Amino acid sequence: xxxxxxxxxxxxxxxxxxxxxxxxxxxxxxxxxxxxxxxxxxxxxxxxxxxxxxxxxxxxxxxxxxxxxxxxxxxxxxxxxxxxxxxxxxxxxxxxxxxxxxxxxxxxxxxxxxxxxxxxxxxxxxxxxxxxxxxxxxxxxxxxxxxxxxxxxxxxxxxxxxxxxxxxxxxxxxxxxxxxxxxxxxxxxxxxxxxxxxxxxxxxxxxxxxxxxxxxxxxxxxxxxxxxxxxxxxxxxxxxxxxxxxxxxxxxxxxxxxxxxxxxxxxxxxxxxxxxxxxxxxxxxxxxxxxxxxxxxxxxxxxxxxxxxxxxxxxxxxxxxxxxxxxxxx
Amino acid sequence: xxxxxxxxxxxxxxxxxxxxxxxxxxxxxxxxxxxxxxxxxxxxxxxxxxxxxxxxxxxxxxxxxxxxxxxxxxxxxxxxxxxxxxxxxxxxxxxxxxxxxxxxxxxxxxxxxxxxxxxxxxxxxxxxxxxxxxxxxxxxxxxxxxxxxxxxxxxxxxxxxxxxxxxxxxxxxxxxxxxxxxxxxxxxxxxxxxxxxxxxxxxxxxxxxxxxxxxxxxxxxxxxxxxxxxxxxxxxxxxxxxxxxxxxxxxxxxxxxxxxxxxxxxxxxxxxxxxxxxxxxxxxxxxxxxxxxxxxxxxxxxxxxxxxxxxxxxxxxxxxxxxxxxxxxxxxxxxxxxxxxxxxxxxxxxxxxxxxxxxxxxxxxxxxxxxxxxxxxxxxxxxxxxxxxxxxxxxxxxxxxxxxxxxxxxxxxxxxxxxxxxxxxxxxxxxxxxxxxxxxxxxxxxxxxxxxxxxxxxxxxxxxxxxxxxxxxxxxxxxxxxx
Numbered sequence: 001x002x003x004x005x006x007x008x009x010x011x012x013x014x015x016x017x018x019x020x021x022x023x024x025x026x027x028x029x030x031x032x033x034x035x036x037x038x039x040x041x042x043x044x045x046x047x048x049x050x051x052x053x054x055x056x057x058x059x060x061x062x063x064x065x066x067x068x069x070x071x072x073x074x075x076x077x078x079x080x081x082x083x084x085x086x087x088x089x090x091x092x093x094x095x096x097x098x099x100x101x102x103x104x105x106x107x108x109x110x111x112x113x114x115x116x117x118x119x120x121x122x123x124x125x126x127x128x129x130x131x132x133x134x135x136x137x138x139x140x141x142x143x144x145x146x147x148x149x150x151x152x153x154x155x156x157x158x159x160x161x162x163x164x165x166x167x168x169x170x171x172x173x174x175x176x177x178x179x180x181x182x183x184x185x186x187x188x189x190x191x192x193x194x195x196x197x198x199x200x201x202x203x204x205x206x207x208x209x210x211x212x213x214x215x216x217x218x219x220x221x222x223x224x225x226x227x228x229x230x231x232x233x234x235x236x237x238x239x240x241x242x243x244x245x246x247x248x249x250x251x252x253x254x255x256x257x258x259x260x261x262x263x264x265x266x267x268x269x270x271x272x273x274x275x276x277x278x279x280x281x282x283x284x285x286x287x288x289x290x291x292x293x294x295x296x297x298x299x300x301x302x303x304x305x306x307x308x309x310x311x312x313x314x315x316x317x318x319x320x321x322x323x324x325x326x327x328x329x330x
Numbered sequence: 331x332x333x334x335x336x337x338x339x340x341x342x343x344x345x346x347x348x349x350x351x352x353x354x355x356x357x358x359x360x361x362x363x364x365x366x367x368x369x370x371x372x373x374x375x376x377x378x379x380x381x382x383x384x385x386x387x388x389x390x391x392x393x394x395x396x397x398x399x400x401x402x403x404x405x406x407x408x409x410x411x412x413x414x415x416x417x418x419x420x421x422x423x424x425x426x427x428x429x430x431x432x433x434x435x436x437x438x439x440x441x442x443x444x445x446x447x448x449x450x451x452x453x454x455x456x457x458x459x460x461x462x463x464x465x466x467x468x469x470x471x472x473x474x475x476x477x478x479x480x481x482x483x484x485x486x487x488x489x490x491x492x493x494x495x496x497x498x499x500x501x502x503x504x505x506x507x508x509x510x511x512x513x514x515x516x517x518x519x520x521x522x523x524x525x526x527x528x529x530x531x532x533x534x535x536x537x538x539x540x541x542x543x544x545x546x547x548x549x550x551x552x553x554x555x556x557x558x559x560x561x562x563x564x565x566x567x568x569x570x571x572x573x574x575x576x577x578x579x580x581x582x583x584x585x586x587x588x589x590x591x592x593x594x595x596x597x598x599x600x601x602x603x604x605x606x607x608x609x610x611x612x613x614x615x616x617x618x619x620x621x622x623x624x625x626x627x628x629x630x631x632x633x634x635x636x637x638x639x640x641x642x643x644x645x646x647x648x649x650x651x652x653x654x655x656x657x658x659x660x661x662x663x664x665x666x667x668x669x670x671x672x673x674x675x676x677x678x679x680x681x682x683x684x685x686x687x688x689x690x691x692x693x694x695x696x697x698x699x700x701x702x703x704x705x706x707x708x709x710x711x712x713x714x715x716x717x718x719x720x721x722x723x724x725x726x727x728x729x730x731x732x733x734x735x736x737x738x739x740x741x742x743x744x745x746x747x748x749x750x751x752x753x754x755x756x757x758x759x760x761x762x763x764x765x766x767x768x769x770x771x772x773x774x775x776x777x778x779x780x781x782x783x784x785x786x787x788x789x790x791x792x793x794x795x796x797x798x799x800x801x802x803x804x805x806x807x808x809x810x811x812x813x
Contacts, residue, residue: 147787189810196779197427197477220429221778280408283419 167228167265168192174269175293187290194294195223204303209233219301230300234271234307235264238318246327253327256318271307272296423470424477425461431778432480439484444533445494451769453483456532459585463535466583467646468545469528475805479777485770485801487522487762490529497530500642500692501537508692512683512752514650516714517759519701520802526759527646527698534644539693540584540635541644542576544679547652548703551670553659560625560674567660568674570621573628576675578618580631581611586641592634601626610634625674632678636690643693645682650697651704653679654744671743683754684747709741713748718756724798761799764789770801771808779809 046055060066071077088106092099150158157163164172168188176184200217203209210233219226238256246253259267276292283291299305437443439454456464461482464470476482484490496511515523531541544550555572559565581587587610601623604616610631617627635643647653653676657667670676681687682695689695699714715732722728734740748754762770768789774780782788796803 147790148785193475193478193810196429197424199428221431222781282411282416284416285420287420 165224165228167231168224170262170265171227171231171269174266174273186286187293190287190290191294191297192223192227194291195226195297196220198294198298201298201301203301207233207303207308209301216301226301227297230297231265231268231272234300234305234311235268236311236314237264238314239263239267240314240317240321243324243327246324253324254317254321255324255327256321268307268311271310272300272305275306421472423465423472425470425482426476427478427480429778430478430480431776433483433773433776436481436483436773439486439532439536441498441536444536445491445498447491449486450488450491451486451763451766453485453770453773456482456484460532460535463541463583463585464528464531466579467531467541467543468579469531469543469646471524474525475810478779478809483773484525484529484532485762485766485773487766487801489526489757489759493526493530494533497533497537497539497694500694501539508690510682510685510689510693510695512685512695512754513697514714514717514748514754514756515696515698515759516718516756517699517701518797518800520800520806521759521761522801523698523700523759524648525801526757527648527696530694530696531644531646534642534694535583537642538586539642539644540587540640541646542580543583543644543646543648544576544675545646545648547647547649547670547676550673550676551652551655551658551660556621557660557668557673559663564672565662566672566674566677567668568625570624572675573624574618574621577614577624577628577631580614584611587611587614590634590640593637600630638690640691642691643689645679645689645693645695647679647697649700649704651699651707651710654710654741654747655705655707656741669743680747684749685752685754707741707744708735708738709744710748712740713745714756716750717748717754718758721758724761761797762793762801762804763799764793767793767796767799767804770804774809 048054061069092102092106157165162169172181172184172188175187198220200220203216209229213229213233214222214225219229236259238258241255241257242252243255244252246255272293276289276296279292279295281288281292296305296307300307433453436453436455437449438457439460440457443449443454470476470482486494500509500511515526517523527543531543534541549555550569550572555569557567557569559567590610592604592606592608592610592613602616604613608616613627613631613634617624617631634640653670655670658670658673660668660673662668662672671680679695682689683697699710712732712734718731720728720730768784768786771780771784771789771792775782775784792804792807793799795807
């Protein structure tokens, strides 16, 4: 059985240690790592008053010293600290011969301390901050990499979990039935492809889209924008919350509640899916529902969809229910 | 389309087989037979008359069934789709997208550049007349994404250029050009086998060949077209509706048939009197006019096309496994399933593939396998593996040649067709190289389908994601699933 602790192997020099050089740029992991120093600002070092012992100097005495002081109080014969031996300094002080034959280490403090000679290396460390920033970026940028390094900071979609546009991700999840995400993704891709290939929509001026939207002819080449524009244009700003019993006589009071962006989009998508599922299917096969959803999105941009009326109804109700906002909740 | 003859009546038909040799094929008449009964129906007492008059309202307390005219009935009043309408929508082939950007400087595929090494890795446009011809032979598939681009274009990969060289070489007047090349395309799912077939047909059209394509073997074998027995032993079956359709599309696909004269003198074998000095295109449309004469006219036409002095012939088939599976959707009079080799059109094709019949004017017999919708046919797998030998994958692993499993029953007809020594080449389509992938992605970017910058890093990333340049997967990764 080999020995558990292999001392020889443990002492093996590590050749592949990463060094931070002064000239080159530090490695990517160092640049990306959070740079923090805890002791500097957040937790200042403890200080001592002038003349008083420092924070680490007031420690418990040695066991034998403590026992001696205890016995001094109680009168017992404790350990004799004084009689344990003669300090070396005393011996050296009184004996000339031993002072000459003393080891070199003990002789040194007796001489005045003055550094002699120079070291070939530095014993002071550079602050880490310094090592991380003090270099030019051009030197080692591309050497050793097969492809160019990504531009920093990384774009939002470079994260694995956020690689799709937020609207696309939300709609995909709302399309999903029975937890079948890949089916929903295929449907989503079909919807976007349908938007790509359909003829450019003719926008109805009575149903204005979001202000600042691009011209309709630009939409098919950017289907994600097309989808986002349709959803955001019909998304309601508010919802109506029925406050139970607030109107008196057990009647619920209608209260308008503002919605956040994601909530607004969710409501719009639910309306779209609702009205798409009520359409009669024309073809057969698996692309049917995606086609209906895509046609509904085009209908929204063209102002033909019934979703606009649902949004208008909610807004109308919310305006009339504005007066109820003064009622205090009990 | 349901069969015009019910399979229970088929035994009756066999006793009076179709004789196309005679003047007119005799159409069997089925007389309605009476149900077995000894009592004449008129002796039965008349049914009792229903009591007419006032309707009795149900008694109080009894429940009666009331069907409300609700929402469901209102929905049903909407126009029902006509038969075949929904399928036509599903199988619709769109070849253009007006929204896509037009790619500047895109070349057409032509006789001059189809075998040129320099166009390797470029996407070339299919010229308009060729597109019509390809439509007629049903070379486009609804699953391919032609509908995303301004005009149909195809990537010239290394194998395509090699095929172009072969077709150009075989079209030449030099010696050695009059040979028959037999080829089976294999490769993993999405590796471009059907597209290779399309490209080969494109180049054959450019060179003025006659192209006869069986676009989906599945359509032949699943039992969706009518069938008739032929007086042959072993029994063989023809599919008149399928043949009619094939003959109808032939003149559109091969416009040069207009200029080829029907040379065979009118013999007594012909089912209908054929006027002399008609073109082959006219002959094909004659056959397409009546399903009853489609088969003899098809035979005549093939004999004409293979007679000396005619252009080379390209015979294509997609979905080989369907044509080589154990049975079809059709049933014989003994209620056993019919083997695909008993279907005339497939038997005819396999004669050329196996080399039992030659193409005297030269030509290519090309069959493509399919990986997405194919039945398991162990005989086909074994035969192809024996033809191909061991395969070295991209990862450097060697997949050894398959060996005959002693516990498996193999179809000897399939094994015989694809026997080594028949000169059948197996062409495996590997993934694209990175240069080819780059060319394709640049084409997508120029068409506006890719909004990112096509850099070396992006190409390498997508190439790796697509399993080493499998072109179908590359398309899914870059333009289909880019959600």
